[in-house]
Amino acid sequence: MQFDNEARVFFSAKSENESFARLFAAGFLTQLDPTISELTDVKTAVSEAVTNAIIHGYENKTGIVELFCGYVGKHIYIEVADKGKGIENVEQAREPLYTSKPEMERSGMGFTIMETFMENVRIESIVGEGTRIFMEKTLAKE
Amino acid sequence: MQFDNEARVFFSAKSENESFARLFAAGFLTQLDPTISELTDVKTAVSEAVTNAIIHGYENKTGIVELFCGYVGKHIYIEVADKGKGIENVEQAREPLYTSKPEMERSGMGFTIMETFMENVRIESIVGEGTRIFMEKTLAKE
Amino acid sequence: MELKFKRKNKTLIIQISGEIDHHTAAELRRQTESALEQMGGRNIIFGFQEVTFMDSSGIGVMIGRYKQIQSLGGRIAIACPNEKIEEIIRLSGLSRLLPSFPTLNEAIAYAEGRESDAV
Amino acid sequence: MELKFKRKNKTLIIQISGEIDHHTAAELRRQTESALEQMGGRNIIFGFQEVTFMDSSGIGVMIGRYKQIQSLGGRIAIACPNEKIEEIIRLSGLSRLLPSFPTLNEAIAYAEGRESDAV
Ligand SMILES: Nc1ncnc2c1ncn2[C@@H]1O[C@H](COP(=O)(O)OP(=O)(O)O)[C@@H](O)[C@H]1O
Ligand SMILES: Nc1ncnc2c1ncn2[C@@H]1O[C@H](COP(=O)(O)OP(=O)(O)O)[C@@H](O)[C@H]1O
DSSP: OOOSEEEEEEEEOOTTHHHHHHHHHHHHHGGGOOOHHHHHHHHHHHHHHHHHIIIIISTTSSOEEEEEEEEETTEEEEEEEEOSSOOSOHHHHHSTTOOSOGGGTOOSOHHHHHHHHSEEEEEEEETTTEEEEEEEEEOOOO | OOOSEEEEEEEEOOTTHHHHHHHHHHHHHGGGOOOHHHHHHHHHHHHHHHHHIIIIISTTSSOEEEEEEEEETTEEEEEEEEOSSOOSOHHHHHSTTOOSOGGGTOOSOHHHHHHHHSEEEEEEEETTTEEEEEEEEEOOOO | OEEEEEEETTEEEEEEEEEESHHHHHHHHHHHHHHHHHHOOSEEEEEEEEEEEEOHHHHHHHHHHHHHHHTTTOOEEEESOOHHHHHHHHHTTOTTTSOEESSHHHHHHHHTTOHHHHO | OEEEEEEETTEEEEEEEEEESHHHHHHHHHHHHHHHHHHOOSEEEEEEEEEEEEOHHHHHHHHHHHHHHHTTTOOEEEESOOHHHHHHHHHTTOTTTSOEESSHHHHHHHHTTOHHHHO
């Protein structure tokens, strides 16, 4: 895929980096002059996926999270990936309110929020190898 | 090297991304609670190195710039790399006011600024393969 | 994220400013529990006036507190969330358990069981 | 980066706000040249009051303008740079060609050749 502009970051799977990941996505995409609402949608979806990589993928152990942002015109592409434990049942994971970690006070709303705030959310996951989330969004043209 | 926290980004060699690169470094390092002066030093050095990768390394053609930020305690490590044309004479390149592109109104102060605002600036460059700049800085402990 | 705690009648009011994510949610949970212990209170109001960001980690914390409070017969309400945060609460189907109000006074009235006063 | 141009006597005053880097320097150069053509002026003052960041690309643009202006017998001055930006100017050894002043009035006095007025 040929992007107009792209950035791919690899960072430590630490919860301090969740806000950094949002800043990264927002900072890169401001070039497209998005609305505040669009920017919040992307930040929220990125936050969900990055948090999942840290707490579910790596279960708070060390690891590296990958975050990609790219765009063609007003169409943006986001990927979030980890090389953690993977998802056994992707259908179940996508269900609203389903969480494998209720003891950590997770709400099970992560994927639902990604699907609501972004378009075409795709999950690729192999147990024992890791997970990659693909998301897209078309920004309003002014 | 084992870092307390690290982030490595690869982005398109476009001048729009110079401000993004500064935001990236500043956003990552705010976790260390630097002074505004320290943050400006790092942003300025990153800006110089990233600009050099874009205009000298790739000569404004397409390419990917790499920027790494990591820290151990209050000691920070920055790397900026390109796979561009490389530097023939590194000694000369480091000289204040030397520039190979005076017609572009370059001042030749890039490396001098990196050396003033950061510590241990090291240049690795191979003609035809690319350039990698290493910089360090120890932040004041409060 | 920064928190300010205030007790009014039987209600603990928690004014949150900044971002609520998984990283700060742990702190929100810890401090809310210790404020409940030290300051007491049967109801909780989360003041969202100055919350600039929240993801589903915030929902998790609020459901957790709802379960605690509900067993004591108390109520939880959310005051002044922005539009996007209200959408996240609505999505989670929590609007009935954790209703949102545009003003702090309306949230207090609900929490103290005097809805009609505020209307 | 945003630019505001004003003409005062023989001096073109350019108020810059935002960040000056290689990306914005091209615009600073272009707009300064076209303002000189349209509005005239023998001297230039770069107002740095609202400049939040500058790297060596800014030095390049200012040296370029210095060469242009000098050949016409004019002067260039910098008004209200912050400490870090002054350090960059000093490093480049440009303080004599492009002197900095803490106020716009002092910069104008220098540019118009009436330094003594301002002291
Ligand atoms: N990156 C990941 N690696 C492994 N498992 C994941 C990952 N992301 C999500 N999951 C699984 O999918 C479930 C649902 O995720 P989500 O909807 O985000 O809810 P929550 O994070 O609140 O549990 C998680 O509880 C977890 O079991
Ligand atoms: N990444 C790079 N790739 C190739 N050449 C470089 C690179 N960085 C610097 N150089 C060379 O070193 C010279 C001096 O660099 P610098 O001090 O930053 O000044 P300037 O960018 O103003 O020319 C440049 O003019 C260029 O010839």
